[in-house]
Amino acid sequence: GENVEQHPSTLSVQEGDSAVIKCTYSDSASNYFPWYKQELGKRPQLIIDIRSNVGEKKDQRIAVTLNKTAKHFSLHITETQPEDSAVYFCAGDSGANSKLTFGKGITLSVRP
């Protein structure tokens, strides 16, 4: 099955700086890679996703890049704001029913 790993486990940046969170995956057949944001005490919510036929996708201050050869994908947040502070989960799909396997999550702290 799929194994998704996130590094680092915590990240602290100054407000206004950029943050990059990287994930690696093991299943070369994976096609779908979403990123979820979870604020404290809330449910996870999708912020951006990418499919294997695309190398990069942007949505305002966030972007995701995918390197299929190296089997890693990264979340880029520019001009970070305190409200970006949250836990971010990456995931990859695998198997006959495209089950999602999530990474363990990264806690992003944006210092004002």
Place this chain on the structure above:
Amino acid sequence: NAGVTQTPKFQVLKTGQSMTLQCAQDMNHEYMSWYRQDPGMGLRLIHYSVGAGITDQGEVPNGYNVSRSTTEDFPLRLLSAAPSQTSVYFCASSYSVLGLAGAYEQYFGPGTRLTVT
């Protein structure tokens, strides 16, 4: 639309008790799943369903049962609660196309915080 709803929000059980966590969605999604979230462990898939009458195991299915009699509802049953099942449980639903059930945005419910003593 209410989206994905879960009840109860909080529950305390004694070891050996059984209970059912309820999950319902009103988006007509075929795909539904249950995850548990533990500190430092991310979201781990317990069971999932690709449609009414069809369920399958995820990564951590032991100690849990599910059924899917309707498109809307996907209850999770704890057979005999153990302290190791203390966790936050999330139900999620997703649109699906031609069997690629998991490969679309998953909408999560608000979660159930379960404590087993």
